[in-house]
Amino acid sequence: MSGDAIRLEGIRYQYAGSRSWALDGVDLVVRSGEIVGLVGPNDAGKSTVCLVAAALAPAVAGGRLEGLAWLVDGPTSELPAHEAARRCGVLFQNPLAQLSGTSATVWEEVAFGPRNVGLDRGLIAERVERCLELLRIGHLAPRDPGRLSGGQAQLVAMASVLALEPRALVLDEPTSQLDPEGTRLVGEAIRRVAGETGSGVLIVEHKTALLASIADRVAVLAEGRTVLTGSTLEVLADGSLPELGVDPPAAVRIGRTIGAAGLPPGLADRAMAAITAASA
Amino acid sequence: MLAIVISIAVVAGIGRSIRPYLLASVPLVASILLVNTFFFPGGTDVLVRLGPIAATGAGLTAGLQGTLRVVAFALSVAVFSLTTPTDDLLVDLEKRGLGRRAVFVIGTAIQTVPRMLERAAEIVESQRARGLDTEGSWLRRIRGVVPLAGPMVLGALGDIEERTLALEARAFSASGRRTIIRELPDNVVQRVARWVLGLGSIALVVAAATGLVSLP
Amino acid sequence: MIAAPITVEAVSFAYPDGTHALDRVDLAIEPGQRIAIVGQNGSGKSTLVRQLNGLLRPSTGRVLIGGEDIVARHVAQLARTVGLAFQNPDRQIFAGRVRGEVSFGPRNLGQRGMELERAVEGALVATGLEMDGDTNPYDLGYSRRKLLALASILAMGTPIVVLDEPTTGQDARGLERIRRIVADLSADGRTVIAVSHDMRFVAEAFERVVGMRDGRIVLDGTPADVFSENEWPTLASTFLEPPLPARIGARLGLGPTATDEALLAALSASD
Numbered sequence: 001m002s003g004d005a006i007r008l009e010g011i012r013y014q015y016a017g018s019r020s021w022a023l024d025g026v027d028l029v030v031r032s033g034e035i036v037g038l039v040g041p042n043d044a045g046k047s048t049v050c051l052v053a054a055a056l057a058p059a060v061a062g063g064r065l066e067g068l069a070w071l072v073d074g075p076t077s078e079l080p081a082h083e084a085a086r087r088c089g090v091l092f093q094n095p096l097a098q099l100s101g102t103s104a105t106v107w108e109e110v111a112f113g114p115r116n117v118g119l120d121r122g123l124i125a126e127r128v129e130r131c132l133e134l135l136r137i138g139h140l141a142p143r144d145p146g147r148l149s150g151g152q153a154q155l156v157a158m159a160s161v162l163a164l165e166p167r168a169l170v171l172d173e174p175t176s177q178l179d180p181e182g183t184r185l186v187g188e189a190i191r192r193v194a195g196e197t198g199s200g201v202l203i204v205e206h207k208t209a210l211l212a213s214i215a216d217r218v219a220v221l222a223e224g225r226t227v228l229t230g231s232t233l234e235v236l237a238d239g240s241l242p243e244l245g246v247d248p249p250a251a252v253r254i255g256r257t258i259g260a261a262g263l264p265p266g267l268a269d270r271a272m273a274a275i276t277a278a279s280a
Numbered sequence: 281m282l283a284i285v286i287s288i289a290v291v292a293g294i295g296r297s298i299r300p301y302l303l304a305s306v307p308l309v310a311s312i313l314l315v316n317t318f319f320f321p322g323g324t325d326v327l328v329r330l331g332p333i334a335a336t337g338a339g340l341t342a343g344l345q346g347t348l349r350v351v352a353f354a355l356s357v358a359v360f361s362l363t364t365p366t367d368d369l370l371v372d373l374e375k376r377g378l379g380r381r382a383v384f385v386i387g388t389a390i391q392t393v394p395r396m397l398e399r400a401a402e403i404v405e406s407q408r409a410r411g412l413d414t415e416g417s418w419l420r421r422i423r424g425v426v427p428l429a430g431p432m433v434l435g436a437l438g439d440i441e442e443r444t445l446a447l448e449a450r451a452f453s454a455s456g457r458r459t460i461i462r463e464l465p466d467n468v469v470q471r472v473a474r475w476v477l478g479l480g481s482i483a484l485v486v487a488a489a490t491g492l493v494s495l496p
Numbered sequence: 497m498i499a500a501p502i503t504v505e506a507v508s509f510a511y512p513d514g515t516h517a518l519d520r521v522d523l524a525i526e527p528g529q530r531i532a533i534v535g536q537n538g539s540g541k542s543t544l545v546r547q548l549n550g551l552l553r554p555s556t557g558r559v560l561i562g563g564e565d566i567v568a569r570h571v572a573q574l575a576r577t578v579g580l581a582f583q584n585p586d587r588q589i590f591a592g593r594v595r596g597e598v599s600f601g602p603r604n605l606g607q608r609g610m611e612l613e614r615a616v617e618g619a620l621v622a623t624g625l626e627m628d629g630d631t632n633p634y635d636l637g638y639s640r641r642k643l644l645a646l647a648s649i650l651a652m653g654t655p656i657v658v659l660d661e662p663t664t665g666q667d668a669r670g671l672e673r674i675r676r677i678v679a680d681l682s683a684d685g686r687t688v689i690a691v692s693h694d695m696r697f698v699a700e701a702f703e704r705v706v707g708m709r710d711g712r713i714v715l716d717g718t719p720a721d722v723f724s725e726n727e728w729p730t731l732a733s734t735f736l737e738p739p740l741p742a743r744i745g746a747r748l749g750l751g752p753t754a755t756d757e758a759l760l761a762a763l764s765a766s767d
Contacts, residue, residue, distance in 0.1 A: 270748060
């Protein structure tokens with residue numbers, strides 16, 4: 001158990017007022033320093049997994065939870081939301097909806113969390129500087145958080161979540177509203193965070209190519225159940241992905257097409273080599 | 281009193297900004313003047329007679345006094361809000377014990393306005409692109425209320441959910457006092473002024489109530 | 497159904513706050529063409545498509561549809577000709593039921609009775625929502641709400657359809673559906689214009705790609721042309737990457753191969 005940032009065992013979850021189980025058998029582990037990707041079709045329950053993993057459900061979202069949910073130091077049952085926030089940072093799809101709306105500058109926005117828990121000013125300043133540096137957004141410190149591009153806003157949201165020094169991070173489609181440049185920035189930032197802080201990261205994404213470049217392991221969720229888990233390479237190359245409703249990365253897809261085309265071996269090999277080189 | 285307020289405004293450099301407030305108070309001023317001038321009870325020094333009603337000198341004086349008081353009061357509120365940055369005000373209130381939730385509600389309400397306006401503009405765009413007529417007869421435009429207000433309200437409600445989660449995810453509901461990181465500039469002069477004004481006002485009220493001083 | 501040609505003539509546009517978004521853009525779109533507009537956020541692509549249905553008017557220059565300057569026509573009138581599906585579905589959804597939402601557009605255009613029902617039904621089937629006619633839109637997930645927003649434009653039956661980032665947030669099934677919708681619209685003779693970040697979607701579903709940067713068009717051609725090696729420096733300047741098949745084809749010296757199909761064909765031919 002120690003060394004696990006997030007652990008979900010036999011999780012079943014039902015939203016308040018709903019009669020069906022949004023999650024019906026989820027098993028997932030994210031170790032410290034590890035990046036685990038979560039993929040699946042859009043009604044599979046991926047966002048629900050995020051809420052449960054971050055201890056926001058049922059604490060804030062209501063509903064009923066069965067099974068074991070473990071977050072950094074202990075189980076999530078009875079864990080008040082502000083305590084959970086210090087163990088696990090959460091990022092959602094929409095960058096602007098995550099701003100506190102009360103900060104005049106990015107610096108203040110990043111200080112929002114540490115202020116809430118009453119840390120002393122010197123420590124707050126230290127943490128804010130460190131988080132801005134980690135995400136390479138020091139130059140954004142004096143800017144108005146409401147006037148940033150999508151990618152920048154996501155990085156600010158990430159910094160403000162990291163300021164509480166959580167050992168776990170849950171990211172729910174953080175790049176879906178971003179353009180390719182924004183996606184690249186956020187992907188790099190995630191890799192750096194996991195590497196330098198040793199936090200365990202759970203990231204939900206449709207962009208399987210992004211996961212191929214940053215995730216250590218991947219889990220597939222379908223109809224509220226984890227149906228496939230393993231190393232990134234294993235899972236993303238698995239033949240059952242398309243019928244589970246997941247698009248494999250372009251390299252895998254093209255490799256499969258070429259493999260099935262019956263080209264002469266020499267040509268096929270060169271093609272495969274080109275695929276690997278081009279997608280690096 | 282009015283002279284004092286206006287001179288403060290000029291000194292603070294907001295002379296021009298208070299003009300809209302002055303203009304806004306014109307209808308109220310006019311009505312106070314008229315009502316008092318013509319309908320002041322007990323006035324006997326008639327200036328002008330218009331049929332059954334008469335303008336009295338006493339009424340006019342009372343009217344003027346009334347309007348000056350009203351305008352001075354309204355302007356002082358305006359001067360306060362124009363010279364006190366909301367952020368600083370909120371920081372000060374929080375320092376003196378106002379809870380984080382109240383501060384958040386006020387702070388957010390203000391910052392939310394521009395976002396709401398942007399969102400409203402986007403909604404209007406989407407619905408116009410679906411043929412909603414925003415340029416035709418007013419009857420037509422009334423039909424647009426639900427398609428325009430609907431997404432606004434639904435969006436705001438959905439926002440609340442996301443916002444709540446995002447806030448909780450940053451320990452908003454932790455107990456205890458929040459750390460104040462903003463320094464509010466303060467100095468001896470300001471502190472002395474606050475004491476003098478505060479005590480002075482109390483003294484004035486007491487003096488007036490006990491008849492020592494008669495206020496205009 | 498025959499769509500009319502669109503001509504954007506030397507259009508420049510600046511927002512009230514002074515931001516210059518379009519800089520003397522010239523663009524001619526043939527009837528029934530499938531054209532994708534790509535570029536970074538801030539390149540002017542969203543501003544450009546909003547010139548086509550009157551939501552924004554040129555600061556200088558003109559926009560012609562069917563040879564006629566559209567400046568005199570109201571947005572509500574232009575909605576008969578140009579349907580624009582926005583990126584964020586939650587900025588338009590107001591009805592309590594899917595069917596009500598989808599019928600809003602066609603109703604505004606004066607459709608009633610059987611005609612209206614057919615339009616709504618057709619749009620629901622195309623977007624896979626035919627079983628959800630009575631569902632509350634907010635009980636659908638985000639990506640199905642996006643399909644709902646698309647359905648509400650399809651139901652209007654406009655000869656020109658503009659899609660603003662149709663693929664963001666979509667899963668594999670949603671993407672497939674959108675590809676099919678684009679193909680069907682085109683088969684029907686309608687002009688389809690899409691603003692998109694998704695280079696694979698662009699390369700596979702469209703016959704013409706226009707790349708923008710700083711309010712200007714910097715690339716214009718078929719996907720094969722635009723993603724071929726000699727255009728890569730220009731692409732890089734717009735912070736875009738060519739889709740993987742093009743990069744593979746370049747490594748193997750195969751000429752322009754913007755899609756899986758093209759790559760496979762080139763490989764087989766090179767044998």
